[in-house]
Amino acid sequence: MKVGLIGFGKTGRAVASVLLKSERTRLQWVLRKSPTPTIETAAGVLGIASDTPGLIHCVDDMDAGHFLDRHPVDVIVDFSSADGLTYYGHEAARRGIAIVSAVSAYPENKLRLLHRLATSTRVLHSPNITLGVNFLMMAAKVLKNIAPQVDIEIVEEHFKSKPEVSGTAKVIAGTLGLEEDSIKTVRAGGIIGVHEILFGFPHQTVRLKHESISREAFGNGIVFALDNLPRQRAGLFTVEDLMRPYFTLDDPEGRWRDLPRYATA
Template identity: 60%
Template sequence: MKVGLFGFGRTGKAVASVLLLNKSVHLAWVIRKSNTLQHRSVPEFLGVDSDEPGLIFSKNEWTAARLLDEKPVDAIIDFSAVDGIEFYGHEAAKRNVAIVTAISSYSDEQIALIKQLAELTRILWSPNITIGINFLIIAAKVLKQIAPYTDIEIIEEHFKDKKEVSGTAKIIAHNLDIDPELIKTVRAGGIVGRHEILFGFPYQTVRLTHESITREAFGNGVLFAVTNLIDKKQGFYTMENLLLPYFNQFDPASACVC
């Protein structure tokens, strides 16, 4: 499977390194806004031992149509900026190129655009694409259904320069019907990202915690997303849509001790 990557910041570089080390995908190219590193080899720049010749290109060099015609891919992975989808979205959808985007702060208009494009291709949007955080959200929703009377607190921790409240924490709050204003935040050092959901029972406490140790965790999530999305029919998907079928592999009857 050939993939192209938009965005080559700290997270984009980590995702690229994971893609290069996986033999089931081929990183064809990386697009970034800056002209620096132009035409450099991605594996050479990252110091990754790989036979893939993926090159770094500036967005200014291409129109989306020319890029996808001359350097076709099966899927686009987006870790760039909110306006990236407006650059490549229509041309990718027309060519049935799958899209995996991890941008966290789309406007309502951009979300509407993504859902419109999903009528032509497969699009997955996940503001936090790590497998662990999405598993945590599903587990928290199940626990809330089991025990709706519990007190629930959301605590998020990030590096000291992150000013805004975590987009992932807001998504957790939305899924649990909790006011996002009640999210507790901690800013310290170089914490990549830690999210905790605390369930306060009358006589016990349950803590569901996810911690990103390095940004390569996003690369693992991307691999799961793109390999599970590529054969799906056209539509708008979330990580929950891709994870839930794995839960259905468990037969409830097998839990019976007879």
């Protein structure tokens, strides 16, 4: 699968490293805001040997239509900002290029744009595309359905310089019907990201916790998403949509036996 990556910050670079090493993806190019004084490749910057090194381009080099005509891909992976969608969205949808966005916070007008684009191509949006966080949210919803009156607390921990409340924590709160101002935050050292949901029962406590050990977890989530994207022409999806078939515990007919498996190696 030919992949284009938008965004080459710390997380974008970690995602690029996973895409370059995966046998199922071919990183064709990387787009970033800042121009490069010399011709660079993602593989060269990251020190990874690859047949498709991922040439780095600047968004100011040319408009998205001409760029995608010259550098066609099957899917665009977006780890940039809310403004990135304005640059490539319509041109990608016109060409039937799938869009996988992991931008954590879109304003309302950009969310509406995602919905419009999804009428022409496949669009997946996940504020946190790690497999663990999405499993945590699905498990939390199941437990709340079982015990709707249980006390629930959300705690998120991040590196000391992160000023705002985690976008993932806000999504978790919204999913569980909690107010954003109820989220507890911890800022210390270089913590990449920890999210914990505490369920307080009268005589027991359940804690669901996810910890990001490295940013490559986002790349693993991208590969899972690419492996499991529905094959239909268009539609708007979440990682939960892709994970739902795996939540079938009893499968006498082997319906998910041949589904792609998450690679742990």
